[in-house]
Amino acid sequence: MTSLIAKTLGAMGLVRMMRTRSPFAFVCLIILTIVCLMSAAAPLIAPQDPYDNVQVDFFDANLSPGSVSANGAITYILGTDALGRDLFSAILYGLRTSLTISGLAAILALVIGSLAGLSSAFFRGFTETVIMRAVDIKLGFPTILVALIIMAIFGAGFFNLVVALVLAQWPYYARTARSAALVEMGQEYMDAARCLELPVRRLILVHLLPNCLPPLLVVFTLQLAHAAAIEASLSFLGLGVSIEQPSLGLLIANGSKEILSGHDWQLIFPGLALVILIFTINIVGDRLRRILNPKERQ
């Protein structure tokens, strides 16, 4: 309980530091929070469920932003797409999918990668050689290419996408965790903890992990943004989520078919939502890096 309170206070301290050090990043953090909350509450606040055919009126197709639906019930603030779906609702549902997939993938990659990195720093020797060689091989290839290869082999789908992202991203956490843990392993408190003959699990999770968290947090934010971008890119190519699932990438793909018919809001708004999501995460991650970096701390 006390550690939970300490952690909350620590996180609040970070937010406060961000507010004083970089007002711009603080604004981005607020926007990001609003976007996350809105997408989480999509079923409650969206004017319609765009993936429920009963609610969608096909005769409302391709209405420009600000139009009112035929039965007068909904004002389409961002217009409708070629199937008559409310674009604002579709974007909220799409953001939800994006955040779920990239969040899930980033958390899983964080857990797997950190454990791999920490254990390679803790055990050294053969364990380290095997894990770090795997990391080196992966880091020779761009993340998007690895994810694309995996999706090309296993096919589109929610589950496959999460697996592909985790496989493509865990090495970044492993590398960071290992280099942080190597420094900590040389500290006296680790020697003391080892002398107490604590179980290895406790040594790694309770003593080593908390002290390696700050750099991992930074990698987490940057990889989260990257995962969201890759999810959208792969969905756009038809290699991401399956076609009946809401996704910003698929919305943009649909919008791109309307590029010559003047319905450009169908292309612009889903992309803008995606950019806002990725940009705010990146800015927050970048400032977090500066705040947590002892060299730049004032």
Place this chain on the structure above:
Amino acid sequence: MAAYLLQRVSQAVIVLLLVSLLIFMGVYAIGDPLELLISPETTEQDMALARAALGLDKPIWVQYWLYLKGLLHGDLGVSFVYNTPTIELILQRLPATVELGLVAFLFSLIIGLPLGLIAGYYSDKPVDDAIMNGSIFMFSLPNFWQGLLLILVFAVSLNWMPAGDRGEVGTFLGIPTSLVTLDGWRHIFLPAFNLALFNAALIIRLTRSSIQEVMSSEYIRYARAKGLTNRRILLRHAFRNIQIPLVTVLGLELGNLLAYGIITETVFDWPGMGQLLINSIRLSDRPVVVGYLLVVVTLFIIINMVVDVLYTLLDPRIKIDGGRA
């Protein structure tokens, strides 16, 4: 040096074997390719005959062995859709991909270097903040959406530039390239720019941090004491010393150009290898997908190896065996 190279090459061969095994198992073991090739009315007997003719009745490791033997002869199989050898299809598309990558690389240097120098020189001033936030924005833009916007603005609305295909293709030293015709340059401008932005952002950040590091060193202070102009210090003394870190990201850059090239080629309908991959995935043309992946993995291994060797050649402080002197 020879021992080092030998070690690297043997490592590369092992990685390549491993990757080919993974891809082979992944693609060939998951579904039965016969179901794609043969009409549903075929009798059991014909199915068995076809299976034997294609060698699909053999155990999986024998199939892999035969596949490997084919690879050594440069045989990547025959495309289901085009009915031509896969390797020919891929090599046909290679010049288009390479030329797009080269122009994009050039663009990213033209955009990235000056901005990075300015940001590093005026570090922590408003100019620096603006450029750094700008670079974050540049790599936050999803490549495919940014490309579609470029098409929407410059091709559809303003009608300044064409938005698809390579345009008129000439030949230079026997290689077909659109870089020798004006029409070709008009066609390559938008896709290359689209591909360049992401890398430009990386170059900005790297140049900035290297310049910052160099500017606080003794010899720069000495140059200042001599009364040299800022311009001369920055361009002649500081810039020379950041060339080594710049070269080391070259590999990263080339990798990104190949990977994101797939998306740019698809968006701009550029007839390169990446577009071939996406089309082949859509048509489930497996030999082409496997062939493309193997070719790209080989390219990557070569790029990584060349960059490592370049690095050791450029910086004499790094010894060949990997340790630091």
